[in-house]
Amino acid sequence: xxxPAVALASRYRWGALAAVGFTVLAWASAFVGIxxxxxxxxxxxxxxxxxxxxxxxxxxxxxxxxRWVWPTRREWALVVLCAIAWFTVYNLALNSAEQRVDAxxxxxxxxxxxxxxxxxxxxxxxEGFPRWLVIGxxxxxxxxVLVGAATSTAEEADLLGAALCLVAAVTxxxxxxxxxxxxxxxxxxxxxxxxxxIGALACVPFTPGLVAELAAAPAAATAGLAYLGxxxxxxxxxxxxxxxxxxxxxxxxxxxYLVPPITILMSAALLGEVPxxxxxxxxxxxxxxxxxxxxx
Numbered sequence: 001x002x003x004p005a006v007a008l009a010s011r012y013r014w015g016a017l018a019a020v021g022f023t024v025l026a027w028a029s030a031f032v033g034i035x036x037x038x039x040x041x042x043x044x045x046x047x048x049x050x051x052x053x054x055x056x057x058x059x060x061x062x063x064x065x066x067r068w069v070w071p072t073r074r075e076w077a078l079v080v081l082c083a084i085a086w087f088t089v090y091n092l093a094l095n096s097a098e099q100r101v102d103a104x105x106x107x108x109x110x111x112x113x114x115x116x117x118x119x120x121x122x123x124x125x126x127e128g129f130p131r132w133l134v135i136g137x138x139x140x141x142x143x144x145v146l147v148g149a150a151t152s153t154a155e156e157a158d159l160l161g162a163a164l165c166l167v168a169a170v171t172x173x174x175x176x177x178x179x180x181x182x183x184x185x186x187x188x189x190x191x192x193x194x195x196x197x198i199g200a201l202a203c204v205p206f207t208p209g210l211v212a213e214l215a216a217a218p219a220a221a222t223a224g225l226a227y228l229g230x231x232x233x234x235x236x237x238x239x240x241x242x243x244x245x246x247x248x249x250x251x252x253x254x255x256x257y258l259v260p261p262i263t264i265l266m267s268a269a270l271l272g273e274v275p276x277x278x279x280x281x282x283x284x285x286x287x288x289x290x291x292x293x294x295x296x
Contacts, residue, residue: 019239026239028262030232031103031110032270033224034095040221043095044206045213046228051087051200053229058193061238067187071194075186078178079194086175087199093167100161104264104275108283109165111260112140115289116173132292140289146282188241196233257287 037046062068071079097106115136175195182191214222260283267273275283 016243019243023236023240023243024256024258024262026232026236027256028107028259028266030228030236031098031107031259031263032266033228033232035098035103035106035267035271035273037221037224037228038095038098040217041213041225042209043092043099044203045210046095046225047088047091048200048203048206048210049214049225050091050228050233051196051203053226054233055193055197055200057230057234058189058196058237061234062189062193065187065189068190069186071182071186075182078182079191080198082175082178082182082191083195083198084202085171085178087195088202090168090171090175091199092203093164093171097161097164097168101165102273102275103267103271104260104273105162105279105283106165106168107260107263108275108279108286109162110169110172111256112143112166112286112289113169113172113176114256115140116169117176120173120177136289136292138289139292140286143282143285143287143289146278146285189238192237192241257291260287 034046041049094106094110101109179191179195264275264280
């Protein structure tokens with residue numbers, strides 16, 4: 001390989017690593033941001049506001065790139081499924097969960113999503129159930145039970161909050177599986193904008209609440225809502241797609257395991273919240289289960 005080619009490959013590698021780092025930090029900050037903004041915005045209006053901002057930001061990027069491939073009927077169906085599952089229901093469940101559960105615990109429970117993706121793929125995509133997948137799933141389930149037990153006894157938290165986190169994990173998994181075949185032909189930015197916009201349209205009934213809360217909320221909370229739409233939604237999805245085009249998908253997926261510990265550190269520093277010790281232990285078991293499920 002020539003020296004310019006080596007330099008180009010190295011630049012791509014470092015660019016991909018930088019994109020991964022930004023994505024992980026942005027997604028970790030989203031859990032903290034939702035917890036803080038949720039004090040002034042209810043789950044429905046918060047979801048609508050975040051998706052509207054994300055849709056505008058992604059739409060601006062789409063206008064700049066000018067890349068558009070018209071979806072087939074099947075692709076439209078999958079995009080709509082991804083939008084409703086990952087952008088609408090996921091955000092509603094996540095925002096509702098963080099009304100009850102601290103940001104760190106929420107991040108640990110939601111990050112069982114990769115193992116659910118593998119299980120769903122084994123059932124619906126014919127990928128089977130390897131031994132390590134089954135072992136990891138059982139371990140992750142045990143960890144989730146421990147987290148649920150911790151949140152059910154902790155002050156200002158309950159079992160419903162843990163259940164909502166798991167709903168978010170399930171809808172995240174469904175959204176990824178619906179998105180995966182669409183990305184084989186359609187540009188990632190286009191798919192993300194469509195899903196975000198459709199998700200926002202599904203939240204239109206929350207418009208009166210959003211208008212009222214925008215008028216009553218302090219400027220800092222509204223700035224936080226805008227941040228959630230621009231950084232963890234629009235920018236982080238874009239840097240994730242950039243990294244995915246330049247790295248192995250399996251290695252890239254492992255990077256999301258860093259989100260819960262970073263969220264816990266951010267939450268402790270910014271909100272003064274630390275999950276119960278039993279929840280931290282359960283979350284660690286969940287993540288070990290997810291890691292084991294990825295073994296071949």
